Amino acid sequence: MEGKPKQILIADDEPDILEIVSYNLGKEGYEIYTAKDGNEAIERAKQLNPDLIILDIMMPKKTGVEVCQILRSQPQFQDTLIIFLTAMSDEASQIKGLETGADDYVNKPISPKVLVSRVNALFRRVNSKEVGKSIHIGNLTIDPVKFLVVIDQKEVILAKKEFELLHLLASRPGRVFLRNEILSQVWGNDVIVGDRTIDVHIRKVRQKLGIDCITTVKGVGYKFDM
């Protein structure tokens, strides 16, 4: 059971490094995205929500350590893997890096093969326990493992269908789901239910969440939007 390809964001100001790392990890089947300074790294991380972020420490705008701290302070990136990449091989930096919340620390000059092995080792470890990944959007968290929705630190209990419906919509924020799609995804392809059934569940979700995050697209379907 091979999941979807893992997304990796690489931030470094040296184009050479970016290229060599992208090439070698891409060859392994990972989906690679790049950033060339600290601010861009943060920006891209927020829009991509990648599985792993590889950060050079010495970068313009913001250092890798700063980026790591900023990202780790947000719930969305609590579980994201982070590897530091750096020319500073002194042990103080390394310790500081790991204590900032990084998962690994690789010294330059990097060996592409070693980096690939370390990336693989990290994913091997994390994959074995991570079954359903939770969704974080703004102050909203959807956790399929705990079957729980948290909004502004407050837990909201949704019934099964309500949860599945919200989970579906929130899995692709902004994208419109046709009523048909919703029916087949949440209710299954065979069951036939009345026309108002979806509406009623949408209503319950809206009501329980208390915030307006589901938009109606008349004649088409619904979408999640914050």
Add this chain to the structure above:
Amino acid sequence: MEGKPKQILIADDEPDILEIVSYNLGKEGYEIYTAKDGNEAIERAKQLNPDLIILDIMMPKKTGVEVCQILRSQPQFQDTLIIFLTAMSDEASQIKGLETGADDYVNKPISPKVLVSRVNALFRRVNSKEVGKSIHIGNLTIDPVKFLVVIDQKEVILAKKEFELLHLLASRPGRVFLRNEILSQVWGNDVIVGDRTIDVHIRKVRQKLGIDCITTVKGVGYKFDM
């Protein structure tokens, strides 16, 4: 919620290394055990079932890589963390080591502080493994060794199935276990039992504990919550 102290097994044939590593990790609150060759490492690993094993590569009897392969081939050690410690800093060894199933690879001469950071980073990432070790949640203690549940200083006797059921749920508080999962974990994959059997056992546990800590998620399963 601070768990039990993590157990670490360190295998190296140089007493100096053993001592310095033991001292530094011990200071961090880990419970340290040692072995001085490959065979002893395997033997102690089996009797201790530690959370982390640190293996020197060049050891008498069996090399660290061999020990790793042997342990990884057994289900008991599938999730156990393994770090290689070695004087061989060439990248081929490192790649081989990581691909054997190790989680990290640290070169000698080792810096105790760096090792400690890396150990901490690994445990930070993998907070989940606590099988066979007692669980403390609030005023509730579940001790699988003594087969005992203590709640508010009062011992509660649970039957085998009841105990296993509670232990499973409490091992991951908050997480929902599907009825299927419960069946396969507690009853085993092959046995087929009636639909109400789980309910009955849930009821007995709830009754005996006297506190409401098991939540029903209708249509999904059960979860432990305090």
Add this chain to the structure above:
DNA sequence: ATTTGTGTAAACTTAAGGTTAACATGGAAG
């Protein structure tokens, strides 16, 4: 052989969840 504890099954009750129908609303087209 009898007692005791444990696990499973069956029958029944309860309640949560899901669906529907009937009606309301609101915006766009004519």
Add this chain to the structure above:
DNA sequence: CTTCCATGTTAACCTTAAGTTTACACAAAT
């Protein structure tokens, strides 16, 4: 402005999952 149609709203109703109780089989202990 009126009509039309898609969606919103509400409450009643139906369905199904879970809770409860009792009974019984079986094994271990006495």
